[in-house]
Amino acid sequence: MAKKGARELVGMICPTCKAQNYVTERNKVNMDTKGKGKLELKKWCQKCKKISLHKETGKLK
Numbered sequence: 705m706a707k708k709g710a711r712e713l714v715g716m717i718c719p720t721c722k723a724q725n726y727v728t729e730r731n732k733v734n735m736d737t738k739g740k741g742k743l744e745l746k747k748w749c750q751k752c753k754k755i756s757l758h759k760e761t762g763k764l765k
């Protein structure tokens with residue numbers, strides 16, 4: 705049986721241009737213990753041509 709709910713794919717979007725530039729796996733268990741709801745990662749945005757603080761968007765199916 706597949707593990708349920710441990711990991712899920714989420715997209716990372718640039719806050720400036722709203723482009724979804726990255727897809728990452730988020731570990732629900734880890735996130736819960738840290739008490740943080742949203743992932744934030746500094747990533748290069750090809751549209752903005754700069755590094756911006758990408759934020760997690762909804763789950764990808």
Ligand SMILES: [Zn+2]
Nearest residue numbers: 718721749752
């Ligand atoms: Zn951007």
